Amino acid sequence: MASYKIALNFEDGVTRFIECKDGEKVLDAAFRNKINLPMDCSDGVCGTCKCRAESGSYDLGDDFIDDALAADEADSGLVLTCQMRPSSDCVISVPTTSVACKTGQQKFVATVANVVPHNDAAIVLELDVDSQAPAFLPGQYVNIDVPGSGQSRSYSFSSAPGERRIGFLIKKIPGGVMSNWLAKAQPGQKLDLTGPLGSFFLRDAERPLLFLAGGTGLAPFLSMLEVLARTGTEQKIHLIYGVTRDLDLVLVEALEAFAARMPNFNFTTVVAEEASSHPRKGWVTQHMPAEMLDDGDLDVYLCGPPPMVDAVRSYFTENGVKPNSFHYEKFTPNAAAKEAA
Missing domain, CATH: 2.40.30.10 (Translation factors)
Structure with a gap:
């Protein structure tokens, strides 16, 4: 019997993975794995179990009422876990904490x-x-x-x-x-x-992707690129890798290897230090491709130190850039926690 891997991503950043059997409802699979997702009626009436499907395919059936899940909500990706039957691996954002669902970190x-x-x-x-x-x-x-x-x-x-x-x-x-x-x-x-x-993760690639990496913020993009290379996508992917000094440019050979494997992927390196001999100097915001930003039909992923993240967000606001989606993560090297959106 087929089964699907479901990632439950809670609002406190904890992610738990469960197996959902073919034809099984997500709510039932979660309970079977001792994860108490929010629920009340379990019949598609109250809407208490409403979550957001970030990726994957599924069927909601016809056994729920509009008061529990309106048509426009369903079109935007909202689901009732008491009715949702996956037909692929899925990622679901749960609007409560892992503690509230009586589960925790692994x-x-x-x-x-x-x-x-x-x-x-x-x-x-x-x-x-x-x-x-x-x-x-x-x-x-x-x-x-x-x-x-x-x-x-x-x-x-x-x-x-x-x-x-x-x-x-x-x-x-x-x-x-x-x-x-x-x-x-x-x-x-x-x-x-x-x-x-963390809530900073790769969603389904349904439109061009712009990756912005600052320093060791390159790490998550290496993971994303490997997945995209293995699964295949026809979407254009462009990565801008910005650092402070020439010596901070590391693992460029890994990016070159991805470019060789993926004809739809290219990257740009940028060094901020004025004394650098690098051919592209300045900030990532000075090297973003206008043809990708003009109509906003792209998904942007950004990972870097807080000043870089704030600068990119300000640039988008000041220049009227409105990507279809914008996911970012700030990191502080000495901190034990991250901030993502």
């Missing part, structure tokens, strides 16, 4: 496989997961406990979902808790991880 253990420094700018950390490959959405992150510190740090997956070996691109911070630990880390050491987390 924890798993991984083993250090490789620690590779890139100049003085970043570190690539590769881990082998001790149990089954973790499920996550491309673009999401985990919290990694720093051994002996009592602290954790948040890092986006740079690898694709479904792999036992997972990767991260970590900014090298002088005196940083994780940077100090990684400087001495050896293969075979164990790390505790919590996740996946």
Whole structure:
């Protein structure tokens, strides 16, 4: 019997994955997995179980009334989980917290496989997961406990979902808790991880995609690009990778490899430092392709430090740019949490 993977993304950033059997309603599958999604009547009458389907295909049937879910709501992606029967893998945004649904974050253990420094700018950390490959959405992150510190740090997956070996691109911070630990880390050491987390993730590619990466904010896009390369899409994908210094441009060879695999993908690198000899200097907002922005028929994904995110948002507002959708994530290198929208 066929089954589908359903990602339940709660408003506190926690994501839980469940298997939904062919013909089974999402609400029933969630209860079977001991996740108490909001509900009251379970008959398509009250609308209490209303959520938003971010991606995937499904059938809502005819057993609900307009008061519970109006036609325009259904057309916009709202669903009643008590009536929704998936016919593919789906992502569902649940408008309440994971705690309210009596579930929580998942924890798993991984083993250090490789620690590779890139100049003085970043570190690539590769881990082998001790149990089954973790499920996550491309673009999401985990919290990694720093051994002996009592602290954790948040890092986006740079690898694709479904792999036992997972990767991260970590900014090298002088005196940083994780940077100090990684400087001495050896293969075979164990790390505790919590996740996946975050509402910054790749949706269905139904229109051209503009990716804006700042520094190690490149990481989630590497995960997204690998998924897009494997699944295939005819949509145009353009990535702008902005950094402060020449030495901050890392993993450009990975982007070149994607460009070789995907004829519809290209990228631009930009360096802000005036003393740089890079052919493109300045900020990402100075190098965005006008032909993509003019009519707003595109989806924009942005991941970078807060000043970059704020600058792009201001640029869009001041220039009347209104993308079909705009997803962004701010990160602060020393912080344990992220802000996404």
